[in-house]
Structures are given as C-alpha cells and as structure tokens.
Amino acid sequence: MNAIAPQNAPCSALPTIDLPDCRIFPQQLTRAAALIDQIREQGQASDRVLHQAFRAERKLGKRDRLILQTLVFFVLRHWRLLDTLLAPNPTSTLGRLGMALKCAGRLDERLSELTGVDTAVIASPLVMAADPVPALGMQFSLSDADSRRLIEAFGDAAAAVATALLERAPTDLRVNVGGGTRDEVLADLASTGIRGTPIPGLPLGIRIHDSAALTGLPSYRAGAFEIQDAGSQWITAACQAAEGQHVLDLCAGAGGKSLGLAQAVGTRGRILACDVDADRLARLPERSRRAGLNNIECLPIVSGKDPALTQRAPFDRVLVDAPCSGSGTFRRHPELKQADIDLAALCTTQSRLLDEGAMLTRPGGLLVYATCSLWREENEVQVMAFLARHPNWRLTALPEEISRHVETDPNGMARLRPDRQGSDGFFFAVLAAPRD
Template sequence: MTPAARLAAAIEMLAQMQAEPRRPADALANSFFRERRYIGGGDRRFISAIVWDVLRRWRRLEWHLQRAGSPEATPRLLAGALLLYAGDGDVLRDVEGLFTGEHYAPERLTRAEHAILATLAGTTLDDPSMPDPVRLEVPDWLMPSLVATFGDRLSDELAAMGEPAPLDLRVNLLMGTREQAAASLARAGIETTPCHLSPWGLRAAARQSVTTTQAFQSGLVEIQDEGSQLVVAAVGARPEMRVLDYCAGAGGKTLGMAMTMHNRGHIVACDVSEPRLEGAVRRLRRAGVHNVERHLIVAGDKWAKRRAASFDRVLVDAPCTGTGTWRRNPDARLRLRASDLSELQAKQAEILDRAASLVRPGGRLIYATCSILDDENISQIHAFIGRHSEFRLVPSDSADMPAAFAACATLSLSPALNGTDGFFAAILERSPGS
C-alpha cells in the first residue's frame, strides 16, 4: 500500500471508532483487519501506528482543532493534524500531497479543512495554555482522583502512560528456563532482555509478532505484562495448596500460578463469562498445565457455599477501570465515565465480600487490579477490613517476590516508577481462629 492508501485506511478505522465509542479500539481494529485480509502485516502496523498515535493525543488534537475553528474533530482532521505535528519542513504541503483522492488516497482536503490545518501549521502540540486534563489526556472529572493518587508525580506518571508499552513475556518454567526461551526467541529474530523485577520475565523493545514463534506455540512463553507477573508472585501459590482464581478470565494468572505450583496441588479458575473460560482451555493445554479445574459462576450457584473456608489462596483479580493499561489501550481514557467508576467500586466490594468466605482460616486473600486509582485500590482494602475484621494486611511469603517488595503487604506499580503497566495488589490473611 502507498502511504496515502495507508492514511485512508487509518481514517476509515478512526471513523468506525467514532461511530462505536463504547467498543474497545483493539477489538474494532481486529475486526477491521479481518474484513480486509488483503492488507499485509507491514501495512497493518503502519495503519495501527497512525490510529494509536491519534488516540494517545486525542484531547490535545481536538483542542487545537476547536481553537482553529473546526466544529468537530473529524477523523480526516485528526489524522491531518497528527501528521502536521509529527513532521518538519513544509509539512502542510506534504499533508496535502497525501489527500489526492487518487489510487485509494483520501479525498482532497476541502477549503474549510485546508484552512483549519493551515491555522495549525507552525504551532506545537503541547500548548502552555491548555487545561491540565487536556494536556495530560485524561477526562476532566477524573483529575481529583488522579491528583489524590499521584500528587506531584502526576505529570510524570501520565507522560509515561502516554508512551507505547513494551512487549513483556512470562517464561513458563514448566517447559524450560528463561535462558532457553530467550535463545529460542532470538532464533526467531526477537531479541529480549530479562525483566528487572519478575524472575520469569523477558522484555522485547517493541511490539513484535510472537505468537507464530516456536517459543510461544510450544507453551514456553506467554504474553503477560511484568506487573501482572508480579501479582502472580504476590499470591505465593505452592504445590501443596488449594488455590482459587476467582475472576480468572482467560486464565493468564491461572497459568502463572500453575507454574509456581509445579503443576501440583489444585487450582479452580472461576469466571462469570463462559467464552472467557472456554478461551483458557487452549492456553492451559499449550502450557502443559493439568492441575486446573474451571467453574462458571451463575446466579443461584451453590458451589461457593459448599466450598466455604476451603482455599489456601484466593486471588481476586477484580474488574476495574483498567487505568493502569492506558499505554496499551489509550482509547479507554476516552470511553471512561464517572458512572463506570462508581459502578465498578460497588462491584469490587461485592466480589471481595463473596471471595472472603472462601478463604480458610490462616489462608490468604489477594486483591488485585490493573488500576492506578486509590478509589479502586487501597481505599477498597481499608473499607473491606472495616467490614471483615478477621482479615489483616500481611507481607507476601513468596520467594518469587523481588527484594524491593518482599516486606510489602501492598504492591503499587506504575509505568513511570517501575516500567510496568499500572497494577495494585494487597495481601490479606484470615485470622487462624476465625
């Protein structure tokens, strides 16, 4: 595809995202490319790069377009403005040269579009007169929560959130060592370095196609952010234990815990979504895991009552705003509503209360989110302990925890401080006599 044809495809994808604002961008992009199988891998990466760059800069681009007189931030203007701010020299002429309407290129700029982009020429994306939420690319209503969480570090943290995420892999020790995995990936042309915190992690500098490699297909590696791997470490699941993954989804953390248990003991992976649980089957098989039982949670289910106080470890990887994953999902910032946060907080508290009944006396409940907000993290834990005095915060007893967190009862990770996605975990122990 020509650069102009790629730009046209990116504009089309952005238009679909505007038409379906509540649909995650990655799901829409997957559907977009499935319907256009003629687009090759290199072109897909180029198109996706334009779209994701727009999503990361959406509020700032929209602010400039409004100041230039545009009644709305159309996909064509957003893409054109992005190219203006990314280029140098006579950028406006270069941008105009892509909007020709020929050979699958976008249609020519209208007189109004040209005037708006001409107004932007010579300006800079980061304008000092921007309101803070626009400059930081966050919803206005979320600023108080973000300030409460980060204080003076807010700008640094959100700047890190605006950068593309690296590719992290977890080596499956059931299948081989980290050194063997790195060597196998290198033979496939993917160079990695050991993660700084996770004892099982490998990091590639940029997004690359790992799923076609022998290391992935043989179950030697799984795609998993280093922060998520540390949540697995915080659980401290060991071979003799009975472990419950209460919100297992497609089983990413279940796989990690099966590894730390050396495929022994017993794990129950629960979820309310049958498709997600079904999606775990192939991953479990590929990883060589055979100590996992799956259970679908349905209304009126007596399963939990029959298994009350029977698990050594219960992991609650709670549904949350996903604010910690903004590096990977910048569109989530645009979709998040205040009502989403309040609804999720109520759901998190309800799930914690249900999961607490499944922890045996002396056992541990690990609460985790991929959120950076105190509202969903430490505030939830304080409220939970207020309702359940039989639980107290304790440090992890896992030998796999990095030394920096070994004595911590809570784990707070962020891109700026740790180079990971934003994650939180709290380790709670149930009193032996309760």
C-alpha cells in the same frame, strides 16, 4: 512531555508520531478514520479491532499495517489535545488525523484537503490552564476527572505517570516451567531476531522491546512461554501459592494468572478458575493444554455466592483480580481514555467481590486483591473499607523478593507504575484471614 507546563505558559512540547518514512496516502487516512470510529462507536478494544482488520485484509503489507496502527493509537491517545489544537474549528476523526500528521510534519496539500486541516498554520501553542487539573488533562489527553484522580494518586509524579501512559507498551513474556529455562527461551527468541531481556525480580519474566509476531513462533505454539505483562506476573507471585495448595481465581477471565498459579501449586495442587463471563473463561482450557498443565478446572459462575463454588470452599489462596476502570492500561487500551465508565458501579462490584472472596478463604489463608487501575477509589480506598468491614482481617507485608522491586505504601499495599517498572499500572494488596 515529562512535566506539567508552568501556568499560562505556552506548551511547546507537541506530541510526535513515529511514522514510517514514506508517503501517507488518503486511503490510509480514511481507513484509519473508519477503524477509530468502529472502536469508539462499538466500544471495542483497539488492539482487537486492528487484529481483526489485519486478518480480514491479508493483502495489507507490513508498512501499511504499521501506518494504520500508529495513526489509530496516536489519535486515541492524544484525543483531547488534538481537539484542543483543532479548536475553534469543528472536529472530526479525519480532522484529528490531519492534526496528527501536522504534528509529525507530514501533512501535504492532498491530505490537508481530505482532513480539512490547513497546512499553512502551525499548530497553535497550547496555553495551559492555571488549574493543574485541566492543564494536566489537556496536555496528556485525560478527562478532568481522571486528571484529578491521577494527581490524587501520584501528586508531583502525576505528569511522569501520564507521560508514560502515552508511550507504547513493551511486550512481556512468562516462561512456562515445562517449556525450558528462561535462558533457553531467550536464546530461541534471539535465533529468530527477537531481542528480549530478563525482567529484574521475575525469574520467569522476559521483556521484548521491539514489536514481534510472537504467536506465530513454533516455541510459542509449543507452549514455551505466555504473553503476560510483568504486573500480572507480580500479582501471581503475591498470591504466594505453594506446592499442593488449593487456589481460587475468582475473576479468572481468560486465565492468564490461573496459568501462573497452576505452575506454582504443581501437580498435587489445584486451581479453580471462575468468571461470570463464560466466553472469556472458555479460552482457558486451550491455553492450559498448550502450557502442558492439567490442574486447572474452569467454573463459569453467576456470582461468588454460586453454590457450585461455595461448596468447593475453603481455598488456601483466593485471588480477586477485580473488574476495574483499566486506567493502568491506557497505553495498550487508549480507547478507555474516552470511555464512559461507571466508576461507582465498578467500585460496588469490587467491594462485593472482596467480601465474597473473604467468605471463600480458609482461616489463616490469603486473599489477594488486584486491579489494573491507578485510581485510589478502586485500590487503597477499597482495601481500607474492606478492613473496616472485616476488622479481624489484616494487611500483610509482601515477601522481600517482591517488595524489593515494587513500590509499597506503609501498609504494604503495592503499586506498579508504567514510568517505574515499565509494566502496566497495577495495584495489589495481600489480606490475611483470621485463623479462626
């Protein structure tokens, strides 16, 4: 599925599921349906729900887990397409699972009875709409609004990006400086049967292509590496934090990027990690201890104007890793494809955070704006609006060692694409504060 089908042509490229080669039982389908309903009804992240379910049901074997995970992710990724294939019959979660099995050629009589999907009828070929927006949306299970945004952002490459967003994401690691060299970590992983490869351009980055239980490894527990997408590592590098600097991570969350920044500023530098979500931020001290770092301070805030924060300004570097639609992470979070997201409200928050970040940056310092969104209104449009509000600020080009590996527009704004860099979709731009 790597091209938009010609107008009104049947789409023969039905998605395939990589299910283990064994019998699928009705209980597995009903369990998968319950998990999908939980994810959708409670607005929870699919990986978190699966993780909790597997922890609670320790008797589930490796293969059962793989079947459940594959079915849940497949249905969430292909939701709109499955509904289109089921039409005009009524849709239900079990029905979608039945259609998913049919795509895999694995729908037997019992599962057909359970799901209400007929084994005899071959999944009808899709007739693509003449308008490329619904055609792309239907084929890649995006809403029409997101399909339009993808075409606006990527033009002719929209289908390639949409194809990549349906795939399984690799797992990327960042080696902790105190935990050994990258080669040592690669060798240690190899000794446990885990194949990793260096990520070009990221001296501490490793990509793992197979699924592996990394957090159970002694080297992980000893702090040799962090699990962190390459995109997040590029954003940390774009901050260009140097030895001894004072850095603010304004939307630190659980602090993935704070940890990388803390390594860059060294023992003489300091990171202030802030977030309005105190619970997320509370996970950072333990991660920081595991990585052997003691230069990160956590500060829960109500806003970027919080006096406890403003009295600590100015900072040499300010990272605004803004809350966003998460459209760049559809591979890992397919539930977001159907989520009811208030994009206008997110854009308002992003623009406020940019203004707050600017107030906290020292003259001549750098403000880095980043999202894991692919949409222009959260990315380029935000940065251009910021520059219109702050005419003394300027966009700066990325250092050559970064721009060589990521795509930048003529203004120096960078995009990471799942179909090109293999990372999640990210956007980042480096803004320089006026010197006085």
